[in-house]
Amino acid sequence: MAPVKNTNTTTPQAGFKPAMKGKLYASQAQLPKLPVPKLEDTIPKYLRTIEPFLTKEELENSKQAVQEFVSTGVANELQKRLEARAAEHQDSSWLYEWWNEYAYLGYRDPVVPYVSYYYGYKDDYRFVDSLARAASMVSAGVEFWKSAVDESLEPEKIKGAPLCSISYQYMFNTCRIPKIPSDYPAQYDPLQNQKITVARNGIFFTLPIIHDGKYLTREEIYNQLARIVEKADGMVAPQVGILSSDNRDNWAQNRDLLIQGSEINRANLADIESSIFLLCLDSDKPVTQTEFSRRLWHGNYGFNRFFDKPCQFIVFDNGKAGFMGEHSMMDGTPTLRFNDYVSSNIDSSPIDLSPIRTDLPAAKPLIFETNAKIVRAMTDAQARFKAEIDKQQLSSVMFHGYGKQIISKTFGISPDAYAQMLIQLAYYKLHRRFVGTYEPAQTRKFLCGRTEAGRVVSNESVAWVKSMLDPSVPNAERARLLTLATGAHAKYLSEAGNGQGVDRHLFGLKQLLKQDEKTPSIFTDPAYKFTSTWAISTSNLSNEYFTSWGWGEVVPHGYGVAYSVNKDELMYNVTCQTNEHNLNAANLAQCLVDAAVQTKAVLTAVALEKTKAKL
CATH class of the missing domain: 3.30.559.70 (Choline/Carnitine o-acyltransferase, domain 2)
Incomplete structure (x- = not known):
């Protein structure tokens, strides 16, 4: 930008809007609109995401709540309202505001x-x-x-x-x-x-x-x-x-x-x-x-x-x-x-x-x-x-010589999905349970897109985590389960990035309920609240110039876990509150160390066995 006349003022006028005619904004008009997912896609996907947390009886109750939502016609009516809203918001998206x-x-x-x-x-x-x-x-x-x-x-x-x-x-x-x-x-x-x-x-x-x-x-x-x-x-x-x-x-x-x-x-x-x-x-x-x-x-x-x-x-x-x-x-x-x-x-x-x-x-x-x-x-x-x-706790850990190079090229696993599975294993080691875990999926490929929630916990991730704490499970089976878990995670994040996640769609449907309308049972079901409450809120921003990054937990009984997977470094930053929920950021950070060391040892052992078998 060429130098211009100095017109600084201490009483600037708010409400300025950029021209949005240059290279930075040249593609805005061609960007696709954020889609409204189909009910027939969201409903079964939602049920799959809640299954890992529930007993058979709880899952059956949730299925009944979902069935009532669909069969009574409430879901279809809210879907029509959401599609109408999307049609009205051609200059942004149905979700943006x-x-x-x-x-x-x-x-x-x-x-x-x-x-x-x-x-x-x-x-x-x-x-x-x-x-x-x-x-x-x-x-x-x-x-x-x-x-x-x-x-x-x-x-x-x-x-x-x-x-x-x-x-x-x-x-x-x-x-x-x-x-x-x-x-x-x-x-x-x-x-x-x-x-x-x-x-x-x-x-x-x-x-x-x-x-x-x-x-x-x-x-x-x-x-x-x-x-x-x-x-x-x-x-x-x-x-x-x-x-x-x-x-x-x-x-x-x-x-x-x-x-x-x-x-x-x-x-x-x-x-x-x-x-x-x-x-x-x-x-x-x-x-x-x-x-x-x-x-x-x-x-x-x-x-x-x-x-x-x-x-x-x-x-x-x-x-x-x-x-x-x-x-x-x-x-x-x-x-x-x-x-x-x-x-x-x-x-x-x-x-x-x-x-x-x-x-x-x-x-x-x-x-x-x-x-x-x-x-x-x-x-x-x-x-x-x-x-x-x-009352805020913060603890950081960094692994040197343990990053994308090893995870992707040696182990053949998505670095992001790998880092996420370590969080699941660490939390389970510390608390012996699974909780709602969030990873943002960028939706900026769409006009006015921001993020969709990536639901991290899956049947596959639960199976892998439990295998890592079961001495009877062979390393080869643990490695196979990790491949399934990371594959399931990468698939969901990809779908979420394409505007096909669960949470923003259900949020949009719920927003369109009128004041005199009864809240559908899907939204009063305890499973909905539990699985959309982010007791672990995570995000991955990887940059070779950073040594740390982070933010605070999003609920009083939860952790914030920021992480970076650089070429030869793996970093986690953990936050939580000191309160009646008795969480401990340093303990979770240590469990992340333990999880990373154990997982690397398992995959290294499997790789060594494969090498020996070829000789």
Whole structure:
């Protein structure tokens, strides 16, 4: 994108929409619409997914509930309504607005630790100065922003087919705005807001990335960041970012409190919300993997964050770095691409300050006006956030020399499915039961597609897990059962990615019940609730630049399990709460180690036997 006139403003107009006429959006009109699955496909598939959890009597009761749903004509009537809704939503999908609302914008718990996610970068030993790394990240991030704004960025593709790019309009110069009863995304004109927000010591600064019609160089960004750190570390000012850590209703009320009667506060919030992205310069120096992950996840109890920004880079004083993403309008794959670009295009050459422009104005600190009510609101928000964070457990494990190379090429198994089966085995080792397990299947091959639920537990996975704990089962049989389990998993994920899963379809049917209509028995059946409650919520984002990534559990009695299967590395990050359910993230992480070691030993032994047989 060519440099344009600097028109930064502290009172940007929300409601901006991109042109969507460039390369990034060129395929939007040709993308297929998210299908409405057929009842005759969904119903038997649903019954297969609940079977592994139920006794014969419970399964028979569930079958009767499903039969009643179908035979009474209720299912057909709801199906017709859903098909009609799909026909009416030609510019998006029948699911898009519902899912954004019910899964994200209408969700009222704090986005951290319950919704947002983080990426932890590997150490980059080329940088001895944390600000040099930060400046290089910002510089690369701005380059990606330019290509997204002028829409010259290539759309993502899978097997040559383009993916929906709609989420890119919510990546930069946007912000989630708290509101009762439901939040909304605010979009701002990027060409009128060529600036980033920098946070240090809980104080926000507006840093323009263009001056006199020319973008700041990496060296000039470095110099500006150094000036920010020097100024912020000697300042005492209201750290209002903590308010964004709160329950969404509390935050909505406190945001109104901030801007009532204060045009300064209103303008400051607009400056943050309209900026390209946020850079958090943390004075912490995390060392261990767990400490590093936790600081990325929630910071030092939220003081140096503004959690509603979709994209936040985080750089610590010891040079460690990462990213946090707000989830409401974007899933992980677009931000994964953004972070991969930044990591692979970072300039690590020495910083040379000699050619920088000397007339660059200092970044502007955003000092908020406060009163007794605001101070009390900040104190209360801090206490609530600390209570939420203190009950969160996090434990990470990483295997070196154990990744795609061995799993795919040596064992001949889908790396993702393999990693999922290890989670099933680990959980069963620890808890001796099977629970609803979720893996997102990307549906961005469809217009406005986001995700479908991949139901991980199957009859095949249960049979394999039990075989691994039965000493009488030969290794060859265990390997055969693992092949069946991973094959079943890959098949379901593929179907889900094609819009043919169970959960979104049933969700859509249920949404179309009228207020005076009785809830069908399929939805009151205990099996429906149990198997669609994600006691294990998982996701796979693999990237050679990451050493950690994760988020929080989605139910109080559940685990969040983020994992990556890189070429020669297998990483798991486990979270859960300390509460009456007595879960333990460290114990599950250890069981993942045990499961990985045992499974590798089984497959290695089988491979050795096959080699001997050939000799």
